[in-house]
Amino acid sequence: MTLTELKYIVAVARARHFGHAAEACFVAQPTLSVAIKKLEDELGVTLFERGGAEISVTPLGAQIVAQAERVLEQTAAIKELAKQNKDPLSGPLRLGVIYTIGPYLLPPLVKHMIDQTPQMPLILQENFTVKLLEMLRQGELDAAIMALPLPDHGMAMQALYDEPFVVAMPQHHAWAERERIPADDLKSETMLLLGNGHCFRDQVLEVCPEMARFATPGNGMQRTFEGSSLETIRHMVASGIGLTVLPRASVPDMAARGGMLQFREFEAPQPSRRVVIVWRKSFTRKAAIDAVIDAVGQCELPGVTTLAADAAV
Numbered sequence: 504m505t506l507t508e509l510k511y512i513v514a515v516a517r518a519r520h521f522g523h524a525a526e527a528c529f530v531a532q533p534t535l536s537v538a539i540k541k542l543e544d545e546l547g548v549t550l551f552e553r554g555g556a557e558i559s560v561t562p563l564g565a566q567i568v569a570q571a572e573r574v575l576e577q578t579a580a581i582k583e584l585a586k587q588n589k590d591p592l593s594g595p596l597r598l599g600v601i602y603t604i605g606p607y608l609l610p611p612l613v614k615h616m617i618d619q620t621p622q623m624p625l626i627l628q629e630n631f632t633v634k635l636l637e638m639l640r641q642g643e644l645d646a647a648i649m650a651l652p653l654p655d656h657g658m659a660m661q662a663l664y665d666e667p668f669v670v671a672m673p674q675h676h677a678w679a680e681r682e683r684i685p686a687d688d689l690k691s692e693t694m695l696l697l698g699n700g701h702c703f704r705d706q707v708l709e710v711c712p713e714m715a716r717f718a719t720p721g722n723g724m725q726r727t728f729e730g731s732s733l734e735t736i737r738h739m740v741a742s743g744i745g746l747t748v749l750p751r752a753s754v755p756d757m758a759a760r761g762g763m764l765q766f767r768e769f770e771a772p773q774p775s776r777r778v779v780i781v782w783r784k785s786f787t788r789k790a791a792i793d794a795v796i797d798a799v800g801q802c803e804l805p806g807v808t809t810l811a812a813d814a815a816v
Contacts, residue, residue: 504542504545504546506574506575506578507538508538508539508541508542509571509574509575510528510571510575511524511528511530511535511538511539511542512539512542512550512551512564512567512568512571513568513571513572513575514527514528514535515535515539515551515558516551516560516564516565516568519557519558519559519560520557520558521535521536521558539551546567548561548563548564548567549561549563549564550563550564550567550568551564590622591787591788591789591790591791592620592622592623592788592790592791592794593622593623594622594623595623595624595625595626596623596624596625596626596645596646596788596791596795597625597626597628597643597644597645597646598625598626598627598628598644598645598646598647598648598795599627599628599629599630599635599638599639599644599646599647599648599649600627600628600629600635600647600648600649601629601630601631601632601635601647601648601649601650601702601703602629602630602631602701602732602733603650603697603701603702603703603733603750603753604648604649604650604750604752604778605627605629606733606734606753607750607752607753607804608648608752608778608799608802608804609627611801611802611803611804612625612795612798612799612802613625613627615798615801615802616794616795616798619794619797619798620794620798623791623794628644631701631702632649632650632653632654632702633654635647635649636653636654636656636658636781639656639658639781639782639783640783642783645782645783645786645788645791645792646780646781646782646786646791646792646795647780647781647782648663648778648779648780648781648799649702649778649779649781650666650702650703650776650777650778650779651776651777651778651779653779653781656781657784658781658782658783658784659781659782659783659784659786660779660780660781660782661779661780661792661796662777662778662779662810663778663779663780663796663799663800663809663810664777664778664799664800664804664807664808664809664810665775665776665777665778665807665808665810666750666751666752666775666776666777666778666804666806666807666808667751667768667769667773667774667775667806668748668749668750668751668769668773668774668775668776669748669749669750669751669754669757669766669767669768669769669806670684670689670746670747670748670749670766670767670768670769671737671740671746671747671748671749671754671764671765671766672740672746672764672765672766672767673740673741673742673743673763673764673765674741674762674763674764674765676746676765678746678765678767679765679767681767682767683767683768683769683770684767684768684769684770685769685770686769686770686774689746689748692745692746693744693745693746694745694746694747694748695736695739695740695744695745695746695747696708696736696747696748697731697732697733697736698731703733703750703776733749733750733753737749737753737764740764741762741763741764742763748774749766750776751804751805751806751807752804752805752806752807754766754805754806755805756805757805757806780792780795780796780799
């Protein structure tokens with residue numbers, strides 16, 4: 504049994520005609536017919552019912568043709584893997600991004616990747632940190648962009664940029680007269696946070712000690728709403744329900760004064776997060792990872808400090 508014979512039976516099953524199948528395979532019809540007969544003899548089965556103008560596939564033949572299609576697909580995948588190994592920038596790259604980074608990083612990142620490596624399209628997946636790490640381990644993703652701290656993962660990792668946090672408040676909030684906000688003052692305010700599962704929620708509570716201390720029932724801080732996205736929370740803040748903390752890249756213009764929201768930086772030391780890219784140590788297309796790192800470095804994200812390629816994490 505050969506791959507060529509499998510290719511022939513798939514062609515006949517699709518064309519329902521030996522002559523047309525031979526044309527599709529760029530061989531003479533006798534060559535195709537002899538090869539298929541040889542395969543039938545080897546298997547001891549009849550794959551096609553011959554007679555009349557159209558060829559029909561036997562019930563068992565249909566099962567064998569279906570299996571042959573899968574074999575040919577896997578063969579093509581093997582060839583694609585070999586091609587990518589010769590050229591790491593050839594073929595798709597499966598990239599995961601956490602929810603609080605994707606909306607702000609992906610638009611400029613995808614544009615840079617299309618311009619610089621059009622032969623390597625990105626297949627994107629937004630999800631929670633824990634889920635993205637699981638998909639990396641299982642080989643469903645090639646790399647993922649997320650923020651520190653991370654659970655123990657055993658992956659290779661490269662720092663991309665540092666991103667400060669800012670306070671978002673309704674337009675007429677009393678704090679709108681301030682230049683900067685002390686993190687300690689947040690404990691007296693009604694705070695709107697992301698729900699459990701979002702790493703940004705944990706990062707906000709971790710880097711703002713007073714928020715972590717008072718974010719439990721019965722203490723000073725109130726939490727009237729836990730949202731599923733930063734944009735939902737942003738609209739809730741605009742309606743006057745409370746305050747929130749946002750990553751700086753989600754705020755294009757800190758100086759804007761005409762809208763429903765006001766934004767202020769924290770007093771030093773400014774809370775921030777470090778954004779990294781993570782991939783399996785066994786992943787062989789390191790040049791593809793480097794291409795993403797280079798493209799991220801070219802993205803103009805407001806307020807973000809891009810790190811050197813050898814930055815420690």
